Amino acid sequence: MSSWLYKLGKWSSHNKFKVICAWMVLLIATLALAIALKPAFSEDMSIPDTPSEKALNVLDKEFPQGPHKGSIRVIFGAKDGEKLTSKSAQQAIEDTIKEINKDNSVKTIATPFYTGTISKDKTVAYADVNYKVAADDISDYSIKHIKNSLSVANDKGLQTELNGDMPGAKIEVGGVSEIIGVILAFVILAITFGSLLLAGLPILTAIIGLGTSLGIILIGTQVFDIASVSLSLAAMIGLAVGIDYALFIFTKHRKFLGEGLQKNESIARATGTAGSAVVFAGLTVIVALCGLTVVGIPFISTMGLTAALSVFTAVLASITLVPAVLSIIGRHAIGKSTKKNEKQHSEISFWGRFVTKNPIIIGLSGILLLIVISIPSLHMELGLPNDGMNAKDNPARKAYDLLADGFGEGFNGQLSVVADARGATGDKNKAFAEAVKEIKNLDHVKSVTPPIPNKKGDFAIITVVPATGPNDPTTKDLVKDVRNLSDKKGVDLLVTGPTAVNIDISDRLNDAIPIFAALIVGFAFILLTVVFRSLLVPLVAVVGFLLTLTATLGLSVFILQDGNLNHLFSIPQNGPILAFLPILVIGILFGLAMDYQVFLVSSMREEYIKTKNPIQAIQAGLKHNGPVVIAAGLIMIFVFSGFIFSHEGTIKAMGLALTFGVLFDAFIVRMTIIPSVMKLMGNAAWYLPKWLDKVIPNVDIEGHQLTQEIQTAEESENIQKISI
Known part of the structure; x- marks a missing residue:
């Protein structure tokens, strides 16, 4: 694969304008078509064959004119100390009902005084507006009409709220907090490269790849049932990995330029070596995300596949668009920090020396810290967000609270x-x-x-x-x-009903967690055994991933479920953990953890093969690829953290979990626990039985074979010149 990527990188560098134009045309075409078709998201989170789903099927069959038709509830609240039974309040409510009934799509509506839908203390009442069409077919005109009709009661001093079959969640793929996250990622890149120009290029290529994938997803809503949250998840993952993958190739290219290679040759080699690791890492993330389909839950499968698409375009942009961009900037890719790095090249990093001298203390400290953070996960409760978990100024939350005040908490869970x-x-x-x-x-x-x-x-x-x-x-x-x-x-x-559906979804997802986790852990062990040709290194990596997973869920429970630090993270209301959050965290963090494991430990293996010195191998890996992993981890953290302050509770929960998940994995597991344990294992870390060594394939993700081929070709060329 490295030889093919080497050729692709060289071709892209020589045809830079063609490649860039092709990407721009693809980006503009997909987004234009998506806008023209208008996205049609489906917020259906039902699961086939659950008891609640079977009940819904019976309702559709036996009550064709029944509850499945569109319905919006109008809620009225009296002022403090007043009653809705007063003459003026009754008149205001009746006038509002008459105004709503002017819409021809309304089938039935009655005043609360006729239906008896008024609280015992006479301060809260509601009227159900039943439409002639299904919920998804309620027109924009009808929604606008019912909202305008509320002004009749509002003008009389009544509080009015709506809930029921209102329009679904708005598309949310960016905001101020997300922009701040990208800016912080830019700062990290500027420090890493020592150049403002270079810092913006990985972000630019990542955005182009992400925009293309989002356009395809929006077009896909015309054919497939895709929830709006899938778009946000795809944006979150695609942007983060797009920047990281570009960073790896940029860094390798700068190294080759510093060694004196010609521009196009340096780009080709960077694509063939670092690009191989990028492709492998990207495929790992894609497999993990596509693995969500084995859970057998349609909306989870869709979320995994759409996120996998964004990772695929990120990989594709990294091995084609990035080489083209590098070709345009030429030798400007060498920043001011290059000479300084060259002087320090032979030195052992402080962290590498510190870890190898104190492996027991450092390793145990990291393990104990993650175990303590994991403790709250023991009382994790799964559920789905409801209107009562929104911000207090949210219209849906206001409706929820008003009904709860008048009819009790259980009224919202009928x-x-x-x-x-x-x-x-x-x-x-x-x-x-x-x-x-x-x-x-x-x-x-x-x-x-x-x-x-x-x-x-x-x-x-x-x-x-x-x-x-x-x-x-x-x-x-x-x-x-x-x-x-x-x-x-x-x-x-x-x-x-919504409450029973949510309970069934939570139960099904809870049952799927151990199965999916076992599949992921097994796949990780096999994968890393093939990559590193070792038994103990993959075992330690898998245990480290499990620590990352439990610590991430533990912190999520501590904050989201138990209500600690809610103010710090702008969480309006604590509640159960998002039912599909553990499944998503397992799939996504597995892919990202394997990224860091591959980029860090592959350089250790390369050094060990040369020197057979396990301590020197650890120090070399932390020296050469440690800073890149740190920069990549920080970029992920900043991008994901931008989603913590989203107004959408689902996105907020995912952003929080992934932010701390990357923090735990990159900085505690990969940079601390893994090298500490490997130091204690010594040469045994790289042991592989001879019979197994002959069976498993040799995967050259670092492009060592490519380097040897180039060196052999150069030596042959030099010999021919001498003979001539």
Whole structure:
């Protein structure tokens, strides 16, 4: 592969303008087409074959005019000390209802005073607006009309809020905090290269690659069900790895230029050597992200595949666009810091000397620190975000709080129970009534509505209001208790609704975590055994990854679930850990951890093969590739941290987990624990049984074979010149 990349790098450097123009055309074309088609995101996070999904299918079949039609709830709140039953408040509410009903797409709407949907203290009420079309088909005009209609009540001093089938999340791929993250990455690159010009180039190439992948993803929303959060995740990963991969090739090119190589030859060799590591590292991340499809959850698979696409374009840009850009800047790629680095080239780095002299203290300190941070993960609870976890000034949060104040926390976590009485003997209406009675007798039930049968009379809908909120553990227990009532007297109870769906998703993801983690760990061990031709080095790397994973989840629980440091990270409300966060963290951090492991330990192996001195190999790896890993880790941290301050809770949680995950892995595991343990293992670190050495393939990710081929060719050329 290194020979092919060498040729590709040389071709790209000679055809720089063609390559750059091709990328610009691709970028503009994909984004223009995406904008013209208009993105059509799907926020469906259902999982096939779960109990709640089966219940939804029954609703669609047996209640064709029922709950699956679009519905928006209008919530009214009285001023402090006043009641909605006052004459002026009643008139304001009725006038608002009349105004909303002027929309021809509205099927039914009634005042709270007719339906009885008013709180006991008469301070909160609501009216459900039922539409003639499905939720996804509610027009922009209808949304605008209902919002404008609220001004009738607002002008009378009432508080009005909306919830229900409102438009989905807005696309969020950038903001002020993300821009700050990129600026900080620019600062790191400027320090690394000693040049402001060079610092901006890896960011530029990464943005071009990222923009192309985002354009493709936006176009893909026309064909595939892609959630808006997938776009943000793809942007997060694509930008970070794009900058890092360009950094690796830039650094190698500067090294070759410093050794006196001609510009195009230096670019070709950098692409063939560092580019090989980039391709391998990128494929590792892609495999890890595509591995999310084995979980068998559609929206998780989509998130993994879209993120993998952004990594693929980052790799492609690194081995084609980066060489072209390097060719344009020529020998300006050598910054002011190059001579200083050359003088220090033969010296052992301070950190390398410190680690090899104190391996036990340093190694144990790193391990104990990560174990302590991991402790909160033992009480991790999974769930999905609800409106109550938004910022207090968020409209959805205001609606949530208003309903909770008037009707209790459980009102926002209502359960839709589908009673199937096809197997019941005798009067089915009595069977439904008996089911309602049994549900009322369960713990943590606040109220139960009378059953609403379908036309045939063999199915009925029962609404259950829990006494606790949607993310409360007792609500989860209630869902299980209702389902356990099934088959009594021939009535089967199917539970669905947003709360039940979230519980089922969390349970399915919780079951998938150990399976996916085992697959990833096994794959990592095999992969690293092939790369480093060792048994103990991969074993230590895998254990280090597990420490990174548990520490990342532990800190996430400490902050997001337990509510510590919420103010520091602008987290409006603590709650359960995002259900799919552990799965994503496993896949993404695995890929990034293998990146750092490959770039750092490959140079150690190269030195060990030359000297057979394990201590010298560790010091050489930390000296030559340690600074690059540190710079790459800092860039990742700054880019991911920009997403912590996103207004979207899902993106905020992912940004937080990935920021600290990279911090733990790059600085504690790869730069501290790994070299410390390798020092203690000595020569045994590089042991590989002879029979296994013959079986596994020889993967030359550092391009050693390419270097030998070039040296052999140069020696032959010199011999021919001498003979002539």
